[in-house]
Amino acid sequence: xxxxxxxxxxxxxxxxxxxxxxxxxxxxxxxxxxxxxxxxxxxxxxxxxxxxxxxxxxxxxxxxxxxxxxxxxxxxxxxxxxxxxxxxxxxxxxxxxxxxxxxxxxxxxxxxxxxxxxxxxxxxxxxxxxxxxxxxxxxxxxxxxxxxxxxxxxxxxxxxxxxxxxxxxxxxxxxxxxxxxxxxxxxxxxxxxxxxxxxxxxxxxxxxxxxxxxxxxxxxxxxxxxxxxxxxxxxxxxxxxxxxxxxxxxxxxxxxxxxxxxxxxxxxxxxxxxxxxxxxxxxxxxxxxxxxxxxxxxxxxxxxxxxxxxxxxxxxxxxxxxxxxxxxxxxxxxxxxxxxxxxxxxxxxxxxxxxxxxxxxxxxxxxxxxxxxxxxxxxxxxxxxxxxxxxxxxxxxx
Amino acid sequence: xxxxxxxxxxxxxxxxxxxxxxxxxxxxxxxxxxxxxxxxxxxxxxxxxxxxxxxxxxxxxxxxxxxxxxxxxxxxxxxxxxxxxxxxxxxxxxxxxxxxxxxxxxxxxxxxxxxxxxxxxxxxxxxxxxxxxxxxxxxxxxxxxxxxxxxxxxxxxxxxxxxxxxxxxxxxxxxxxxxxxxxxxxxxxxxxxxxxxxxxxxxxxxxxxxxxxxxxxxxxxxxxxxxxxxxxxxxxxxxxxxxxxxxxxxxxxxxxxxxxxxxx
Numbered sequence: 001x002x003x004x005x006x007x008x009x010x011x012x013x014x015x016x017x018x019x020x021x022x023x024x025x026x027x028x029x030x031x032x033x034x035x036x037x038x039x040x041x042x043x044x045x046x047x048x049x050x051x052x053x054x055x056x057x058x059x060x061x062x063x064x065x066x067x068x069x070x071x072x073x074x075x076x077x078x079x080x081x082x083x084x085x086x087x088x089x090x091x092x093x094x095x096x097x098x099x100x101x102x103x104x105x106x107x108x109x110x111x112x113x114x115x116x117x118x119x120x121x122x123x124x125x126x127x128x129x130x131x132x133x134x135x136x137x138x139x140x141x142x143x144x145x146x147x148x149x150x151x152x153x154x155x156x157x158x159x160x161x162x163x164x165x166x167x168x169x170x171x172x173x174x175x176x177x178x179x180x181x182x183x184x185x186x187x188x189x190x191x192x193x194x195x196x197x198x199x200x201x202x203x204x205x206x207x208x209x210x211x212x213x214x215x216x217x218x219x220x221x222x223x224x225x226x227x228x229x230x231x232x233x234x235x236x237x238x239x240x241x242x243x244x245x246x247x248x249x250x251x252x253x254x255x256x257x258x259x260x261x262x263x264x265x266x267x268x269x270x271x272x273x274x275x276x277x278x279x280x281x282x283x284x285x286x287x288x289x290x291x292x293x294x295x296x297x298x299x300x301x302x303x304x305x306x307x308x309x310x311x312x313x314x315x316x317x318x319x320x321x322x323x324x325x326x327x328x329x330x331x332x333x334x335x336x337x338x339x340x341x342x343x344x345x346x347x348x349x350x351x352x353x354x355x356x357x358x359x360x361x362x363x364x365x366x367x368x369x370x371x372x373x374x375x376x377x378x379x380x381x382x383x384x385x386x387x388x389x390x391x392x393x394x395x396x397x398x
Numbered sequence: 399x400x401x402x403x404x405x406x407x408x409x410x411x412x413x414x415x416x417x418x419x420x421x422x423x424x425x426x427x428x429x430x431x432x433x434x435x436x437x438x439x440x441x442x443x444x445x446x447x448x449x450x451x452x453x454x455x456x457x458x459x460x461x462x463x464x465x466x467x468x469x470x471x472x473x474x475x476x477x478x479x480x481x482x483x484x485x486x487x488x489x490x491x492x493x494x495x496x497x498x499x500x501x502x503x504x505x506x507x508x509x510x511x512x513x514x515x516x517x518x519x520x521x522x523x524x525x526x527x528x529x530x531x532x533x534x535x536x537x538x539x540x541x542x543x544x545x546x547x548x549x550x551x552x553x554x555x556x557x558x559x560x561x562x563x564x565x566x567x568x569x570x571x572x573x574x575x576x577x578x579x580x581x582x583x584x585x586x587x588x589x590x591x592x593x594x595x596x597x598x599x600x601x602x603x604x605x606x607x608x609x610x611x612x613x614x615x616x617x618x619x620x621x622x623x624x625x626x627x628x629x630x631x632x633x634x635x636x637x638x639x640x641x642x643x644x645x646x647x648x649x650x651x652x653x654x655x656x657x658x659x660x661x662x
Contacts, residue, residue: 056662094660108515108517111519252506252524257519286521288527289524289526294527294528332531361463375473396487397487
């Protein structure tokens, strides 16, 4: 994988070096776990380095562009967290009201903060961060048609990316751990099943609305208890073929943002419900320049619901998220988010902090902390109970 | 209609000396007439692009630098559409900001976050907050429409050897951080040379000096440099506009959410 990446990297450099630019990010990260590991085989604190260069080329007219973003992380303890990916390798062609995007890309759909139900194109790169916001590059052909009544998108997704999971030595994993060497699919074509999706999105004065449809391999697997090649008991991921309808709405009234995301998902196999409705609804209000000269404080409240109720399938069946965002609006772009997701059926809660600040012109420091509190046995997050951590990251941008 | 009346006002004012002040123009009418004339002279440029360098200086003289590229589409009868792409600092490279400005109703604003590939609709209520940590607030960089203020002509004054009208402007839109602005408008070019900003307590907060004016398309004047000094914090921000280009063929479709995603 690394040599392949290096080859593409060099090839592109030679091909386009006359009218293009390189930029990127190089970082070191340290995760400190506050408690001893829950399961045998798991190790303690871990350090890692990551590298994400970005190459960009644009034609003189601006109608064609090419982007290449490889990514690699080397982790000291977990060999599953040491991984490489092509985040982007895309050609974009603009022809009047049509836009073609061909290659490997990342696409984001949705409006809410606590979870991203509607967002389904890309697979989650779970080993990067348990918040689910890191994604693997998705191969696609995407055509956008821009009209006065909104943007229409068609996606053909010819190759499926498997979700990443922490390995046996890693923290933030299930017990037993997920072994991705044996993966099951509903489709006989396995990862070569061709998925497709449609989306319509439009902005009308205060309203931003999106409707989407996805047909293909579920991005979220079920888990089947099994044995791996060395005879260990492990979880094997099983990917169903599903259909998902999605709706996302944001209304922006002065300092108020009202948000709703809802999905209807069908086609799940196994013992649980074969279809369900999930939703996230909430609001965000910002007090501008309330502290000192410029600090903004934002309040976020979201309700998370999944009509399957208390099952292992989703940790957020009846939960409330509270967030408090501080934005200092200073030269260093200092910001912090304090949050909690409280389960209304149990006493359990997830607390998190994310804060960052630029150092000088080219460095940025980020601190994250997560605490899993009172997670019940029948919650999917129960296995993370001993995995509270503080993470420090220092990145250099070039 | 309103601007037509004001042009009439300007016309009438020309006869003031001869008509025993029967048609005396009030200071408010004269102030508005100057604003309308400035707006009229700056109409019809179509679209423009520029590179912008911001140099932020704190009270200890330490500097930090931001670079971005702006595209603006003139929208007649409404506020302009603007797309700003950030090039530095490097950690926000690729972040892009799209704004549909309006005279009195709230602007529509979106931001593109490249790390998540997420387009976020954001509130435009943050008029008085700093833009990118600079001494310019969002309302300072927003499109200047005549209807946004109530005007009052104060006096004539000469600054740097140029004759100016000194005009007070009181914001009429909501959530402004200012009680009033005082503009020094060049009599020949109808462009500002200096603006003083008075905060909510009506004390002098900031002074902006416009300099190095250049004329484009033989008609439109643009300052190549703006220096904003904050008198309370001692901080300052210098804006340098480079490579101004006009009528580059930008269209409405270069200012939507898809354009925001591929803005670089």
